[in-house]
Amino acid sequence: MTMHGDLRQIEAANAGGRPPVVFIHGLRLLPTSWQRWAGVFAEAGYAPVVPGWPDDPDTVEEANTHPAVFAGKRVGQVADHFCDLIGRLDRRPAVIGHSFGGLIAQLSAGRGLSAATVAIDPAPFRGVLPLPVSALRVAGAVLGNPANYHRAVPLTFAQFRYGFANAVPEEEARELYRTYAVPAPGEPLFQAAAANLNPWTEAKVDTGNPGRGPLLIVSGEKDHTVPWAIANASYKQQKDNAGVTEIVEIEDRGHSLTIDSGWREVCDTALAFVRRFH
Template identity: 75%
Template sequence: MSTPVVFIHGLWLLESSWDRWAELFAEHGYEPVQPGWPDDPETVEEANAHPEVFAGKTVGQVADHFAEVIAGLPEKPVLVGHSFGGLLAQILAGRGLAAATVALSPAPFRGVLPLPISALRSASPVLSNPLNRSRAVPLTYDQFRYAFANAVAPEEAKALYETYAVPAPGAPLFQAATANLNPWTEVKVDTDNPDRGPLLIISGEKDHTVPPALSKAAYKQQQDNPGQTELVSVARGHALTIDSGWREVAETALAFVERVTAAASQPAG
C-alpha cells in the first residue's frame, strides 16, 4: 500500500498549487492527497469571482478539517505544508497524526518570537485594517510581488500572480500576529509530543513573508522533540513551491521523506 502524502496549502493559494508536487511524489510511489481548506473553490477563476467563501476561517477550524481528512486515511500520512500550511502541518504532527512532516516557509506559532520587518510588510495588506479579520482579502500584483515573488523575474512574477493568486481569510494572520500574547491561541504547536515524527523545515533565504529568522526560530522550538528535526535553506522566496525552482525544492522534500519513511520501515534491532 502506498504511503499517503497530504499537501496543505497556505494563504492566497489553492490546492492546485501542489499539482506538480503531487505528480512527482506519485512517480516515487506515494499516494498524493490534496484536500484544500474548507469550502475552497475548485479554480482560481471561481475563487476570484467569489472571494467571500474564504472569509472567517480560523487556524483551529482548518486544522480540525485536515485532522478529519487524515482520520479517513488507511495509515498515518506524510504531511507537506507551505506557509500557513506549514504551520498547520506542524499542529497536526504535534497531535501525533503524521508519519513525517515537511514544513516549507512555515507561518510562525506561539513561541516563535522574531518580528522581521519584511514579514510585517508582507502581512500589512491584512493587518492594516482590523475589519479584515472577518473578511477575505486579495493581494494586488505589487503586494504579491513583494510577499511571494520577489526572488523571480517580473515576467515570472506576473505569470505566478495570474495563475495562482486568490483571496485569503484575514483571521489566520490576526491569530498569528497575537499568538504570543494569547495563552489560549489556536496558533500553537505541541513541539514535545514524542509521536510527532520526523520533521524537516525548509527555509527560503530570500523569503519576505517568512524570513529565515522565523524558520530558524521554529526549528529551535522543535529541536527538543525526540523525533528527527532538520532545517534546510534554499535560495528561494516565498513562492518556492510554485515558481520555476519548485522541482529542486520538491526533490529536497522528497529525499527527506524517502529517507525517513525507509528508516521507519526497517525492522527493529
C-alpha cells in the same frame, strides 16, 4: 475542492496501498498549486492526497469571482479539518505544508498524526518570537485594517510581488499572480500576529509530543513573508523533540518557492526527506 472530492482522494489512497502523502496549501493558493508535486510523489511510489481548506473553490477564476467563500476561516477550524481528513487514512501519512499549511502540518505532527512532516516557509506559532521588518510589511497588507479580520482579502500585484514573488523575474511574477493568486481570510493572520499575546491561541503547536515524528523545516533564503529568522525560530522550538528535526535553507528563493520555476529543487528536497522515514 469539495469535502466529497477530498474523501474520494482518501478512499483511493487507502485502496491503493501505497504510502500516503498529504499536501496542505497556505493562504493565497489553492490545492491545484501542488499539482506538479503530486505527480512527482506519485511517480516515486506514493499516494498523493491534496485536500482543500473548507469551502475552497476548484479554480483560481472561481475564487477571484467569489472571494467571500474564504472569509471567516480560523486556524483551529482549518487544522481540525485537515486532521480529520488525515485520520481517515489507513496509515499515517507524510504531511507537506507551505506557509500556513506548514503551520497546520506542524499542528498535525504535534497531534501524532504524521509519519514525517515537511514545513516549507511555515507561518509562526506561539513561541516563535522574531518579527522581521519584511514580514511585518507583508502582514500589514491585512493587519493594517482591523475590519479585515472577518473578510477575505486579495493581494494587489505589487503586494504579491513583494510577499511571494520577489526572487523571480517580473514576467514570471506576473504569470504566477495570474495563475495562482487568490484572496485569503484575514483571521488566521490576526491569530498568528497575536499568538504570543494569547495563551489560548489556536496557533499553538505541541512541539514536545514524542509521537511527533521526523520534521524538516525548509526556508527560502529571500523569503519576505517567512524570513529565515522565523523559520529558524520554529526549528529551535521543535529541535528538542525526540524525533529527528532538521532545517535547510534553499538559496535565492522567495515565498513562491513551491510554485515558481525552481519548484522542483524544493520538491526533491522534501521527497528525499520523506523517503528516509516513510
